[in-house]
Amino acid sequence: MRRPPLRACRILLLLILALGAGCVSLGNRPKPLRIGVRANAAPFSYRQSRQWQGIEIDLGRALADRLGRRPVFIALPPDDLVPALLEQRVDVLMAGLAVTEDLRVQIDFAPPYLASGQGVLVRRADLPRVPTLRSLRAAVARAAVIPDSTAEALLERYFPRASHHPFANLDYAVQALLNNRVDMILGDAPALWGQLRRHPDALGMAPVVFARQEIAWGFRHGNARLRQAAQLALDDWQRDGTLERILRDWLPVSP
Incomplete structure (x- = not known):
């Protein structure tokens, strides 16, 4: 039986070593x-x-x-x-x-x-009227909340004079606020911050965070x-x- 050429054997050996090195390298690579x-x-x-x-x-x-x-x-x-x-x-x-x-x-x-908590989103033009949590609590306002949320559970406790207006999601509540159908939105402060990034000229965050x-x-x-x-x-x-x-x-x- 004829032996394979020496050059071919060397190439095959190099390929085997390269593949082996690749496997070792892959095995040592940190997991994502x-x-x-x-x-x-x-x-x-x-x-x-x-x-x-x-x-x-x-x-x-x-x-x-x-x-x-x-x-x-x-x-x-x-x-x-x-x-x-x-x-x-x-x-x-x-x-x-x-x-x-x-x-x-x-x-x-x-x-x-x-540190986060519950926040209050209002129209930017209304910010001067609600400089403190006390002024917010005293306001007779239409408050938008998401059903079964922390804000809804705390609405009566923190804002006894506000009327309750549920919305299926935050986007709908924001549209209602922009269209003057509600006066404020109560919700998770980070989620409200996210909405504020979308409407920086029209909306503002009241300078209070409750239920931290x-x-x-x-x-x-x-x-x-x-x-x-x-x-x-x-x-x-x-x-x-x-x-x-x-x-x-x-x-x-x-x-």
């Missing part, structure tokens, strides 16, 4: 950082022209870059955020999560990076390594101004 986010949740995370944008998107990219990993953003409905984390479909939740005692039982949190909450990232119990890395990143970003810069890029008013 799978980040659970909410779609259409401006200013935290949303898609525009097929590109992810928002506070959590900028922070997620910065965290992944710091860890030497590629960020992969996975959109999840609100009721699937925690299950996706617990089932290891994502590594971290960066979804504008409000820290609650119920959630603390299920997952761990990094230190909060933003803290926003933080969520991790699986036991994943202390990633949580501690995130905590160190936040500490550094607070010192060097990175966190403030990212927040100022997205929040038109001071949180």
Whole structure:
């Protein structure tokens, strides 16, 4: 039987070594950082022209870059955020999560990076009339809320003189406000900030936040390594101004 030429053997050996090296390199490559986010949740995370944008998107990219990993953003409905984390479909939740005692039982949190809560959106021309929470509470106003929301539950407590006007979603409520069919919108402050970015000349945020909450990232119990890395990143970003810069890029008013 005729032997293959020596040159052909060398080429075959080089190919085998190259393929082997490629497999080793692929095996050592850091895994992507799978980040659970909410779609259409401006200013935290949303898609525009097929590109992810928002506070959590900028922070997620910065965290992944710091860890030497590629960020992969996975959109999840609100009721699937925690299950996706617990089932290891994502590594971290960066979804504008409000820290609650119920959630603390299920997952761990990094230190909060933003103080939020419920806010009030009004027409810009009406801002001088509502400079304080006290003036808002005294106002006889038509208040738009989303059914079954925190704002709806707190409406009577915080605004006893306001009339209740439910809307299916925030976009409908904003149109009603612009068309003078309601006088204010009560809702999650970050969501209202997102609407303010769309209508900066027509709308304004009253300078109050009530029912304050803290926003933080969520991790699986036991994943202390990633949580501690995130905590160190936040500490550094607070010192060097990175966190403030990212927040100022997205929040038109001071949180």
